[in-house]
Amino acid sequence: MDNHYIITISHMIGCGGSEVGQGLSKALSIPFVDRQILKHVADYLNLPESDLQEREEKLVSFWEQFFIGGPVGTLTVTGGEKYLPSDRELFELESKFIKEIAQKGSAIFLGRGAMWVLRDFPKRFSIFVYAELEDRIKRVSELYNISRKEAIDMINQNDRDRENYMKTFTKIPWLDLRTYDLCINTSSIGFDNAVKYVIDGINQKLKIY
Secondary structure (H helix, E strand, O other): OOOOOEEEEEEOOOOOHHHHHHHHHHHHOOOEEOHHHHHHHHHHHOOOHHHOHHHOOOOOOHHHHHOOOOOOOOOOOOOOOOOOOOHHHHHHHHHHHHHHHHHHOOEEEEOOOHHHHOOOOOOEEEEEEEOOHHHHHHHHHHHHOOOHHHHHHHHHHHHHHHHHHHHHHOOOOOOOHHHOOEEEEHHHHHHHHHHHHHHHHHHHHHOOO
Protein backbone atom coordinates (compact mmCIF):
# COMPACT_ATOMS: atom_id res chain seq x y z
CA MET A 1 0.00 0.00 0.00
CA ASP A 2 2.96 2.32 0.56
CA ASN A 3 3.49 2.51 -3.21
CA HIS A 4 -0.22 3.01 -3.97
CA TYR A 5 -0.49 6.35 -5.78
CA ILE A 6 -2.70 8.22 -8.23
CA ILE A 7 -1.92 10.45 -11.22
CA THR A 8 -4.60 12.81 -12.53
CA ILE A 9 -4.36 14.45 -15.93
CA SER A 10 -6.32 17.57 -16.85
CA HIS A 11 -5.90 18.62 -20.46
CA MET A 12 -7.01 20.75 -23.36
CA ILE A 13 -8.37 19.09 -26.48
CA GLY A 14 -5.66 18.58 -29.09
CA CYS A 15 -2.75 18.61 -26.64
CA GLY A 16 -2.07 14.89 -26.32
CA GLY A 17 -3.31 14.34 -22.78
CA SER A 18 -4.35 10.81 -23.67
CA GLU A 19 -0.98 10.06 -25.28
CA VAL A 20 0.84 11.28 -22.17
CA GLY A 21 -1.43 9.12 -20.01
CA GLN A 22 -0.84 6.05 -22.14
CA GLY A 23 2.90 6.69 -22.08
CA LEU A 24 2.86 6.93 -18.30
CA SER A 25 0.82 3.75 -18.08
CA LYS A 26 3.39 1.87 -20.12
CA ALA A 27 6.37 3.32 -18.27
CA LEU A 28 4.94 2.80 -14.78
CA SER A 29 2.94 -0.40 -15.46
CA ILE A 30 -0.25 0.99 -13.93
CA PRO A 31 -3.71 1.33 -15.56
CA PHE A 32 -4.69 4.35 -17.64
CA VAL A 33 -8.34 5.09 -16.89
CA ASP A 34 -10.34 7.06 -19.44
CA ARG A 35 -13.42 5.69 -21.19
CA GLN A 36 -13.70 2.87 -18.64
CA ILE A 37 -15.42 5.39 -16.34
CA LEU A 38 -18.09 6.10 -18.92
CA LYS A 39 -18.59 2.38 -19.49
CA HIS A 40 -19.11 1.84 -15.75
CA VAL A 41 -21.77 4.56 -15.67
CA ALA A 42 -23.47 3.32 -18.84
CA ASP A 43 -23.60 -0.24 -17.50
CA TYR A 44 -24.96 1.00 -14.16
CA LEU A 45 -27.76 2.89 -15.91
CA ASN A 46 -28.41 0.18 -18.49
CA LEU A 47 -27.62 2.64 -21.28
CA PRO A 48 -25.39 2.51 -24.36
CA GLU A 49 -22.25 4.62 -23.99
CA SER A 50 -23.35 6.69 -26.99
CA ASP A 51 -26.20 8.14 -24.89
CA LEU A 52 -23.69 9.61 -22.45
CA GLN A 53 -20.46 10.34 -24.30
CA GLU A 54 -21.62 13.74 -25.62
CA ARG A 55 -22.51 14.77 -22.07
CA GLU A 56 -19.09 14.29 -20.50
CA GLU A 57 -17.27 17.35 -19.12
CA LYS A 58 -19.93 19.74 -20.36
CA LEU A 59 -23.25 21.12 -19.18
CA VAL A 60 -26.49 20.69 -21.06
CA SER A 61 -28.62 23.76 -21.67
CA PHE A 62 -31.56 24.66 -19.43
CA TRP A 63 -34.08 23.29 -21.91
CA GLU A 64 -32.11 20.12 -22.53
CA GLN A 65 -31.97 19.60 -18.77
CA PHE A 66 -35.68 20.34 -18.47
CA PHE A 67 -36.55 17.48 -20.81
CA ILE A 68 -34.24 14.91 -19.20
CA GLY A 69 -36.52 12.43 -17.48
CA GLY A 70 -36.37 11.38 -13.87
CA PRO A 71 -35.88 13.19 -10.56
CA VAL A 72 -32.99 15.56 -10.10
CA GLY A 73 -30.74 15.01 -7.13
CA THR A 74 -31.34 11.41 -6.08
CA LEU A 75 -30.57 8.75 -8.64
CA THR A 76 -32.79 5.70 -8.79
CA VAL A 77 -32.29 3.08 -11.49
CA THR A 78 -35.06 0.61 -12.21
CA GLY A 79 -34.81 -2.39 -14.48
CA GLY A 80 -35.84 -1.91 -18.08
CA GLU A 81 -36.29 1.84 -17.95
CA LYS A 82 -34.12 4.22 -19.96
CA TYR A 83 -32.98 6.95 -17.60
CA LEU A 84 -30.80 9.88 -18.62
CA PRO A 85 -29.01 11.38 -15.63
CA SER A 86 -28.81 15.09 -14.88
CA ASP A 87 -25.42 16.81 -15.10
CA ARG A 88 -25.01 16.54 -11.33
CA GLU A 89 -25.95 12.87 -11.29
CA LEU A 90 -23.55 12.07 -14.13
CA PHE A 91 -20.73 13.85 -12.31
CA GLU A 92 -21.52 12.08 -9.04
CA LEU A 93 -21.67 8.67 -10.71
CA GLU A 94 -18.36 9.21 -12.50
CA SER A 95 -16.84 10.42 -9.21
CA LYS A 96 -18.12 7.29 -7.46
CA PHE A 97 -16.39 4.99 -9.94
CA ILE A 98 -13.20 7.09 -9.96
CA LYS A 99 -12.96 6.71 -6.18
CA GLU A 100 -13.64 2.98 -6.33
CA ILE A 101 -10.91 2.42 -8.91
CA ALA A 102 -8.46 4.62 -6.99
CA GLN A 103 -8.99 2.60 -3.82
CA LYS A 104 -8.07 -0.64 -5.58
CA GLY A 105 -4.58 0.35 -6.68
CA SER A 106 -2.35 2.82 -8.48
CA ALA A 107 -3.90 4.36 -11.60
CA ILE A 108 -3.82 7.28 -14.02
CA PHE A 109 -7.06 9.22 -14.52
CA LEU A 110 -7.79 11.45 -17.51
CA GLY A 111 -10.12 14.42 -17.00
CA ARG A 112 -13.55 14.25 -15.32
CA GLY A 113 -12.41 16.48 -12.45
CA ALA A 114 -10.38 13.61 -10.97
CA MET A 115 -7.87 15.95 -9.37
CA TRP A 116 -10.75 17.37 -7.28
CA VAL A 117 -12.59 14.07 -6.79
CA LEU A 118 -9.39 12.53 -5.39
CA ARG A 119 -8.18 15.68 -3.63
CA ASP A 120 -7.97 13.88 -0.27
CA PHE A 121 -6.11 10.87 -1.64
CA PRO A 122 -2.83 10.68 0.32
CA LYS A 123 -0.52 10.08 -2.65
CA ARG A 124 -1.70 12.04 -5.68
CA PHE A 125 0.20 13.82 -8.45
CA SER A 126 -1.85 16.14 -10.68
CA ILE A 127 -0.73 17.48 -14.04
CA PHE A 128 -2.16 19.84 -16.63
CA VAL A 129 -1.35 19.23 -20.31
CA TYR A 130 -1.61 22.05 -22.82
CA ALA A 131 -0.12 23.09 -26.17
CA GLU A 132 0.19 26.04 -28.54
CA LEU A 133 -3.00 26.92 -30.39
CA GLU A 134 -1.62 26.18 -33.87
CA ASP A 135 -0.54 22.72 -32.78
CA ARG A 136 -3.96 22.12 -31.26
CA ILE A 137 -5.71 23.21 -34.45
CA LYS A 138 -3.57 20.93 -36.58
CA ARG A 139 -4.04 17.96 -34.28
CA VAL A 140 -7.81 18.38 -33.94
CA SER A 141 -8.16 18.82 -37.71
CA GLU A 142 -6.31 15.55 -38.28
CA LEU A 143 -8.02 13.60 -35.51
CA TYR A 144 -11.54 14.53 -36.55
CA ASN A 145 -10.90 15.06 -40.27
CA ILE A 146 -12.35 18.58 -40.19
CA SER A 147 -11.39 21.98 -41.60
CA ARG A 148 -9.24 24.55 -39.82
CA LYS A 149 -12.28 26.70 -39.03
CA GLU A 150 -14.20 23.71 -37.69
CA ALA A 151 -11.21 22.76 -35.55
CA ILE A 152 -10.98 26.27 -34.10
CA ASP A 153 -14.70 26.26 -33.30
CA MET A 154 -14.40 22.83 -31.66
CA ILE A 155 -11.41 23.94 -29.56
CA ASN A 156 -13.14 27.13 -28.39
CA GLN A 157 -16.35 25.29 -27.49
CA ASN A 158 -14.51 22.48 -25.75
CA ASP A 159 -12.48 24.93 -23.67
CA ARG A 160 -15.65 26.76 -22.61
CA ASP A 161 -17.40 23.51 -21.77
CA ARG A 162 -14.58 22.26 -19.58
CA GLU A 163 -14.18 25.60 -17.79
CA ASN A 164 -17.91 25.77 -17.01
CA TYR A 165 -17.99 22.12 -15.98
CA MET A 166 -15.14 22.58 -13.50
CA LYS A 167 -16.57 25.78 -12.02
CA THR A 168 -19.98 24.16 -11.57
CA PHE A 169 -18.94 20.91 -9.92
CA THR A 170 -15.58 21.57 -8.29
CA LYS A 171 -15.61 25.35 -7.74
CA ILE A 172 -12.01 25.29 -8.97
CA PRO A 173 -11.03 27.38 -12.02
CA TRP A 174 -9.89 24.92 -14.67
CA LEU A 175 -6.88 27.05 -15.63
CA ASP A 176 -5.77 27.88 -12.10
CA LEU A 177 -2.23 26.57 -12.20
CA ARG A 178 -2.10 26.33 -8.41
CA THR A 179 -4.36 23.30 -8.72
CA TYR A 180 -1.64 21.20 -10.36
CA ASP A 181 1.74 19.82 -9.36
CA LEU A 182 3.09 20.14 -12.90
CA CYS A 183 1.97 21.92 -16.09
CA ILE A 184 3.33 20.61 -19.38
CA ASN A 185 3.43 22.25 -22.81
CA THR A 186 3.61 19.35 -25.27
CA SER A 187 4.39 21.78 -28.10
CA SER A 188 7.68 22.53 -26.37
CA ILE A 189 8.75 19.17 -25.00
CA GLY A 190 6.73 16.50 -26.83
CA PHE A 191 4.95 13.47 -25.41
CA ASP A 192 7.97 11.32 -24.53
CA ASN A 193 9.69 14.06 -22.53
CA ALA A 194 6.38 14.87 -20.85
CA VAL A 195 6.28 11.32 -19.53
CA LYS A 196 9.84 11.64 -18.21
CA TYR A 197 9.11 14.94 -16.47
CA VAL A 198 6.00 13.56 -14.82
CA ILE A 199 7.88 10.53 -13.51
CA ASP A 200 10.62 12.82 -12.15
CA GLY A 201 7.94 14.93 -10.46
CA ILE A 202 6.28 11.88 -8.91
CA ASN A 203 9.59 10.67 -7.53
CA GLN A 204 10.32 14.11 -6.11
CA LYS A 205 6.93 14.61 -4.45
CA LEU A 206 5.82 11.12 -3.48
CA LYS A 207 9.13 9.30 -3.05
CA ILE A 208 7.60 6.20 -4.62
CA TYR A 209 10.76 4.61 -5.98
